[in-house]
Amino acid sequence: xxxxxxxxxxxxxxxxxxxxxxxxxxxxxxxxxxxxxxxxxxxxxxxxxxxxxxxxxxxxxxxxxxxxxxxxxxxxxxxxxxxxxxxxxxxxxxxxxxxxxxxxxxxxxxxxxxxxxxxxxxxxxxxxxxxxxxxxxxxxxxxxxxxxxxxxxxxxxxxxxxxxxxxxxxxxxxxxxxxxxxxxxxxxxxxxxxxxxxxxxxxxxxxxxxxxxxxxxxxxxxxxxxxxxxxxxxxxxxxxxxxxxxxxxxxxxxxxxxxxxxxxxxxxxxxxxxxxxxxxxxxxxxxxxxxxxxxxxxxxxxxxxxxxxxxxxxxxxxxxxxxxxxxxxxxxxxxxxxxxxxxxxxxxxxxxxxxxxxxxxxxxxxxxxxxxxxxxxxxxxxxxxxxxxxxxxxxxxxxxxxxxxxx
Numbered sequence: 100x101x102x103x104x105x106x107x108x109x110x111x112x113x114x115x116x117x118x119x120x121x122x123x124x125x126x127x128x129x130x131x132x133x134x135x136x137x138x139x140x141x142x143x144x145x146x147x148x149x150x151x152x153x154x155x156x157x158x159x160x161x162x163x164x165x166x167x168x169x170x171x172x173x174x175x176x177x178x179x180x181x182x183x184x185x186x187x188x189x190x191x192x193x194x195x196x197x198x199x200x201x202x203x204x205x206x207x208x209x210x211x212x213x214x215x216x217x218x219x220x221x222x223x224x225x226x227x228x229x230x231x232x233x234x235x236x237x238x239x240x241x242x243x244x245x246x247x248x249x250x251x252x253x254x255x256x257x258x259x260x261x262x263x264x265x266x267x268x269x270x271x272x273x274x275x276x277x278x279x280x281x282x283x284x285x286x287x288x289x290x291x292x293x294x295x296x297x298x299x300x301x302x303x304x305x306x307x308x309x310x311x312x313x314x315x316x317x318x319x320x321x322x323x324x325x326x327x328x329x330x331x332x333x334x335x336x337x338x339x340x341x342x343x344x345x346x347x348x349x350x351x352x353x354x355x356x357x358x359x360x361x362x363x364x365x366x367x368x369x370x371x372x373x374x375x376x377x378x379x380x381x382x383x384x385x386x387x388x389x390x391x392x393x394x395x396x397x398x399x400x401x402x403x404x405x406x407x408x409x410x411x412x413x414x415x416x417x418x419x420x421x422x423x424x425x426x427x428x429x430x431x432x433x434x435x436x437x438x439x440x441x442x443x444x445x446x447x448x449x450x451x452x453x454x455x456x457x458x459x460x461x462x463x464x465x466x467x468x469x470x471x472x473x474x475x476x477x478x479x480x481x482x483x484x485x486x487x488x489x490x491x492x493x494x495x496x497x498x499x500x501x502x503x504x505x506x
Contacts, residue, residue, distance in 0.1 A: 107134060107154045108134060108135065108136050108151065108152075108154050108155060109131055109134040109135060109154065109155065109156050109157075110127070110131055110134070110135045110136075110155060110156055110157050110158065110159065111135055111136040111137060111138050111146075111155065111158055111159070112124075112127060112135070112136075112137045112138070112158070112159045112160075112161055113137075113138045113139070113140060113143045113158050113159070113160045113161070113176060114137075114139070114140070114160070114161035114162065114166075115139065115140060115162075115165070115166055115169075116139075117137045117161065119161075119163065120161045120190065120192075120213060122213070122214055122215045123159065123161055123190055123213065123215060123220070126215055126220040126221070127159065127220070129221070130220060130221050130224055140166075140169055140172055140173070140176070143158070143176050144172075144175065144176060144179060147176070147179045147180055147183060147185070148179070152183060152185070153183075155180075155183075155185045156185070156186065156227070157185060157186040157187065157188055157208075157224065157227055158176070158180055158185060158186075158187055158188070159188045159190055159220075160173060160176065160177065160187055160188065160189050160190065160202075160207070161190040161191075161213070162189075162190070162191055162192075162194060163191070163192040163193055163194065163213075164192075164193045164194060164195070166194075167194065167195065167198050170198055170201060170202070173202060174201070174202065174205045177202065177205055177206045177207050178205065178206060181206045186208045186209070186227045187206065187207045187208050187209070188207070188208065188209040188210075188211060188220070188223050188224070188227070189202055189203065189207040189209065189210045189211070190211050190212075190213050190215070190220075191210065191211075191212060191213060192212070192213035192214070194470075195470075196301060196469075196470050199470065200301075208227060209223040209226060209227060210471075211223050212467065212470075212471045212478075216478075242327065243323055243326070243327050243330075243338075243367045244286040244367050244368060245367075246366045246367050247366065247367070247369070250365045250366060251286075251364070251365045251366075251367075251368045251369045251370055251371055252365075252369065252370050252371070252391050252495075252499055253361060253364075253365060253371045253373065253386075253389055253390040253391060254272070254370065254371070254372050254373070254390060254391065254392050254394065254495070255372075255373040255375055255386050255387070255390040255392070255393045255394065256268050256269040256272070256372065256373065256374055256375060256393075256394045256396065257375035257376075257377065257383075257393070257394070257395055257396070258377050258395075258396045258397075259377075259395050259396065259397045259403055259406040259407055259410060260377070260397065260398065260400075260402045260403045260406050261377060262398075263396040263397055263398050263403065263429045264396050264427075264429040264430075264458060264465075265374065265375070265377075265394075265396045266293075266297075266298055266299060266302060266374055267302070267465060267469065267484075268394060268396060268427065268429075268458070268488065269289065269299070269372050269373075269374040270289065270299060270302045270303060270374075270474060271474050271475050271476070271484075271485065271488045272372060272488055272491065272492055273287050273288075273289040273337055273370070273372040274333075274336075274337060274474040274476060275474075275476065275488055275489045275491075275492035275493075276370045276372070276492045276495070276496065277336045277337045278336065278476070279492060279493065279496050280496075284336070285368075285369035285370055285496065286338075286367070286368045286369045286370075287336075287337055287338070287368060287369065287370045287371075287372065288330070288337075288338045288339070288340070288364050288367070288368040288370070288371050288372070289337060289338070289339045289340070289372045289374070290339075290340045290360070290361075290364060290371060290372065290373045290374065291339070291340060291341050291342045291374045292357070292373055292374060292375050292376060292386070293342055293374060293375065293376040293377075294315070294342055294343060294346075294347045294348075294349055294351065294352070294376070295342075295346045295347060295348075295349065295376070296342075296346070296376075297341065297342025297374065297376075298342075298469075299339060299341055299342065299374055300339070300341035300342060301469065301472065302469045302472065303333045303337075303339060303472055303473070303474070304471070304472020304473070305331045305333060305339055305341055305472075306331060306341075307341045307342065307343065307344045308328075308329065308331065308341070308344070309343075309344055310325075310328050310329050311329050311340065311341060311342070311343045311344070312343040312344065312345070312347070313325075313329075314326070314328075314329045314360075315343065315347075315351065315352050315356060316351075318352075318355070318356040318359045318360065319359075321359050321360065321363060323363070323367075326360075326363050326364070338368070340360075340364075349376060349378060349380045350380065350381065352382065353381060353382060354381060354382045354384070354385040356382070357382040357385045357386060358385055358389070361373075361385075361386070361389050365389075373386055373390065379410070379413060384417065384419060387414075387419055387420060387423060388419070388420065390423065391423070392423060392425055392495075393423045393424050393425065394424075394425050394427050394456070395407070395410070395424050395425070395426050395427065396427045396429050396458075397426060397427070397428060397429065398428070398429050398430055399428065399430070399431075399432070399439065399442060399443055399446060404446060404449070404450060407426070407450050407452065408450060411450075411452075424452075425455050425456060426447075426452050426453065426454050426455065426456070427454075427455075427456040427457075427458055428443060428454045428456070428457045428458065429458050430458070430459070430460040431443065431454075431457035431458055431459055431460075433459070443457075456487075456491065457487075458484055458487055458488070459483040459484055459487055460483075460484070461475065461479070461482045461483060461484030461485065462482075464478065464479040464482050465482070465484060475488070476489070
């Protein structure tokens with residue numbers, strides 16, 4: 100232990116080697132002075148069961164990708180700490196979402212990404228000492244917005260191939276729209292229609308509720324109360340319908356079910372963002388007909404080009420509104436990359452499409468933001484991808500406002 104013998108221990112770090120987390124050392128010293136110590140994984144369990152651990156308020160469990168083999172030991176440390184009334188803060192760098200999910204579900208009280216954002220450790224410590232809010236205000240916050248006779252705008256997002264950034268676009272576009280206008284921000288609802296592997300809940304670190312499956316199972320009884328219970332709120336600004344807890348067949352719902360959900364969402368929210376599955380299903384036509392814009396994300400590769408041709412042929416064969424599609428080139432080449440920009444232009448010409456939206460490569464910050472369960476605006480506000488999505492949200496909002504004034 101690194102503290103002096105005369106200083107009571109208020110907290111301790113637990114890691115393979117705390118020197119790998121130098122920013123954590125600095126923040127612990129800033130928050131606690133000398134009232135903290137350091138333990139290795141193997142020492143932690145023994146110390147937590149000793150009388151000296153009675154003064155501990157919390158432990159900061161620091162780990163990176165090399166520590167994932169020790170997950171059972173970390174889970175046991177968190178469990179023993181909880182039994183002793185000691186809170187746990189998880190400090191993680193480059194750790195898989197599955198590992199984070201397991202540790203948080205097994206009782207970790209707080210999670211802070213590493214490298215530590217400024218004052219984030221201090222904020223986490225303060226949250227540990229803040230009592231949970233009463234149930235009454237929370238219930239009030241979950242009430243649906245007042246219905247609007249005009250109805251909201253539906254914007255759908257579908258990836259034309261896996262990994263083309265459809266969910267990233269849907270989540271961040273919804274968050275940017277929810278934060279437009281300080282005086283009276285729009286009411287925004289994000290619907291995850293990918294019933295099998297929908298990851299909106301992961302991208303925003305939200306719980307998946309069993310009531311979502313119950314809602315989809317019997318939409319004929321769908322009303323405002325059922326819909327309200329199925330939604331979860333992200334930071335009091337964004338309502339989210341997550342994917343169900345378990346994997347469901349995509350044909351468990353039909354066009355009528357989707358129509359009922361979209362109609363109810365549109366009645367209560369200014370913007371409804373729909374994250375679609377990559378697969379075309381019977382009710383894809385329903386969403387396409389109801390939405391104002393259908394964003395289709397693709398990349399500068401052969402699989403995206405082939406899938407774009409396929410979806411164009413499919414929509415044309417059914418005489419569906421192909422003009423609603425707005426093609427979004429993910430990881431678009433930089434302005435200075437003349438060769439790649441020429442390839443993108445040839446791709447658009449050969450497919451006879453327009454690449455109206457070109458999303459820059461946000462780099463590692465994009466995956467880190469998703470793993471941490473936060474929008475890009477909260478973790479990397481100056482990221483080029485975040486800026487482009489913010490510009491898109493602003494232009495969509497201004498367009499809708501101009502059309503409303505003209506009407």
